Amino acid sequence: MERPICSLFARWPDDPISRSPDYASMNAMQTTRVLIADDLPDVLEALRLLLKGEGYATESATSPAGILAALEVQDFDLVLMDLNFARDTTSGQEGLDLLRRLQAIDSTLPVVVMTAWGSVKVAVEAMRRGARDFIQKPWDNARLLAILRTQIELSRALRLGLRLEAENRLLRAEGRPTLIAESPAMRPVLELASRVGPSDANVLITGEHGTGKEVVAQTLHALSGRAAKPMVTVNAGGLSEGVFESELFGHVKGAFTDAKMDRVGRFELADGGTLFLDEIANVPINLQAKLLRVLETGQMERVGSSKTRRVDARVLSATNADVLQEVQAGRFREDLLFRLNTIEIHIPPLRERREDIPLLANYFLWRYAERYRKSLTAFEGAAIQFLLDYAWPGNVRELEHAVERAVLMAQGNAVRPSDFGLRTEREGGSRLEELSLEEVECLLIKKAVARYAGNVSQAASALGLSRSGLYRRLRKYGL
Numbered sequence: 110m111e112r113p114i115c116s117l118f119a120r121w122p123d124d125p126i127s128r129s130p131d132y133a134s135m136n137a138m139q140t141t142r143v144l145i146a147d148d149l150p151d152v153l154e155a156l157r158l159l160l161k162g163e164g165y166a167t168e169s170a171t172s173p174a175g176i177l178a179a180l181e182v183q184d185f186d187l188v189l190m191d192l193n194f195a196r197d198t199t200s201g202q203e204g205l206d207l208l209r210r211l212q213a214i215d216s217t218l219p220v221v222v223m224t225a226w227g228s229v230k231v232a233v234e235a236m237r238r239g240a241r242d243f244i245q246k247p248w249d250n251a252r253l254l255a256i257l258r259t260q261i262e263l264s265r266a267l268r269l270g271l272r273l274e275a276e277n278r279l280l281r282a283e284g285r286p287t288l289i290a291e292s293p294a295m296r297p298v299l300e301l302a303s304r305v306g307p308s309d310a311n312v313l314i315t316g317e318h319g320t321g322k323e324v325v326a327q328t329l330h331a332l333s334g335r336a337a338k339p340m341v342t343v344n345a346g347g348l349s350e351g352v353f354e355s356e357l358f359g360h361v362k363g364a365f366t367d368a369k370m371d372r373v374g375r376f377e378l379a380d381g382g383t384l385f386l387d388e389i390a391n392v393p394i395n396l397q398a399k400l401l402r403v404l405e406t407g408q409m410e411r412v413g414s415s416k417t418r419r420v421d422a423r424v425l426s427a428t429n430a431d432v433l434q435e436v437q438a439g440r441f442r443e444d445l446l447f448r449l450n451t452i453e454i455h456i457p458p459l460r461e462r463r464e465d466i467p468l469l470a471n472y473f474l475w476r477y478a479e480r481y482r483k484s485l486t487a488f489e490g491a492a493i494q495f496l497l498d499y500a501w502p503g504n505v506r507e508l509e510h511a512v513e514r515a516v517l518m519a520q521g522n523a524v525r526p527s528d529f530g531l532r533t534e535r536e537g538g539s540r541l542e543e544l545s546l547e548e549v550e551c552l553l554i555k556k557a558v559a560r561y562a563g564n565v566s567q568a569a570s571a572l573g574l575s576r577s578g579l580y581r582r583l584r585k586y587g588l
């Protein structure tokens with residue numbers, strides 16, 4: 110199976126990659142080089158003097174072969190050439206043939222052709238074959254210089270544009286999400302991701318907190334034809350119904366008291382790209398009908414507006430709740446679920462794929478050592494064993510935070526078990542009275558989340574918290 114999405118040491122997107130183009134070298138400071146070609150020495154000399162007076166550096170050629178040879182040796186900003194060479198002095202055929210070859214060598218190199226007075230037909234044919242402009246002999250100096258200047262500037266802009274575009278493509282490729290998954294338990298995830306990623310199918314991603322649902326969503330987006338467009342995320346957890354509705358659909362000025370101006374919603378922002386609906390089980394029931402309508406018809410209105418807009422967004426969604434149970438409890442519309450879960454990808458918890466722990470830990474070590482400029486290169490054997498033995502109720506996110514902490518704490522070249530700042534169950538239990546209030550709260554939250562297999566609603570009610578209250582704390586403790 111193809112596995113481009115599982116690259117261990119891909120560059121991390123927020124690495125300080127220098128991306129400013131080298132404007133200095135592309136701008137006016139450098140000499141502008143023009144290749145002039147004609148079989149008549151007098152013409153060459155006249156052009157050389159004219160161009161030299163304008164600050165151009167020139168080289169000359171007297172035949173098509175000479176032009177090709179000169180291009181092999183150095184780069185030019187423009188080629189000014191006659192179409193008629195000695196062998197065939199009237200039809201311009203030799204010059205026309207050459208234009209195609211020049212195009213093939215470098216399509217950004219501007220070529221201006223010189224034709225005999227009155228031979229407009231040949232000039233038109235030359236333009237059709239890639240010449241940028243033409244000038245008729247005998248030429249008018251001012252007009253010739255104006256044409257050269259324009260063409261050189263245009264091609265500089267074109268070359269710079271192409272370079273920036275290539276650079277962006279590269280950056281996007283480097284910024285691809287890193288999905289580490291080598292364990293047998295993750296094989297179905299990778300297989301499904303590579304199969305449905307490129308399609309427009311709506312995918313529901315399920316799994317406990319911190320298992321990597323967002324990473325999988327980013328991977329699906331990166332694999333799709335929409336990758337050049339943005340993936341826009343909207344989180345349904347912890348937002349009030351009104352706020353969420355205007356997040357999703359936008360609003361017009363005056364739609365409600367605080368609506369001081371028009372606002373574009375996430376659906377419209379994701380047009381042509383992907384919309385990632387996170388914590389989908391928390392979408393208020395009243396909004397579920399509106400969401401369903403956009404998914405079915407591709408049509409929506411901003412809050413307070415009657416104007417219908419079309420949006421084309423692929424919808425990926427994620428949840429750590431048992432949505433079927435939510436459907437049975439009447440809190441989630443079944444028809445909406447069937448729209449969202451055309452394909453369902455379930456990500457197993459980290460405790461069911463321990464083979465991935467060393468890989469993930471090493472990846473995070475590499476990343477954070479670079480970020481914090483520490484010369485850490487490895488884990489002590491006991492440290493890896495510690496990670497393998499730990500329960501990871503907060504899954505990959507908890508592992509990531511533990512390694513980040515260890516990178517900051519470690520003193521030598523290798524991470525030791527105590528650097529993680531994690532307590533084993535036994536230790537934690539026996540020393541409860543030694544913990545701070547915050548540490549106890551964090552411990553209780555971890556336990557509740559693990560007990561309810563990552564279901565935030567259930568864990569929140571067991572802890573006597575509102576769902577958004579629990580979310581706040583999960584964020585606070587980095588869980």
Ligand SMILES: Nc1ncnc2c1ncn2[C@@H]1O[C@H](COP(=O)(O)OP(=O)(O)OP(=O)(O)O)[C@@H](O)[C@H]1O
Pocket residue numbers: 287288289290316317318319320321322323324325429469505506509588
């Ligand atoms: N397979 C993986 N490879 C590399 N990094 C991962 C992997 N899985 C998770 N991570 C990292 O772990 C952290 C948590 O992942 P992510 O946010 O995708 O989890 P989640 O399932 O969306 O969590 P939540 O339910 O809390 O929103 C992120 O920093 C992510 O980069």
Ligand SMILES: [Mg+2]
Pocket residue numbers: 322323387427
């Ligand atoms: Mg998430």
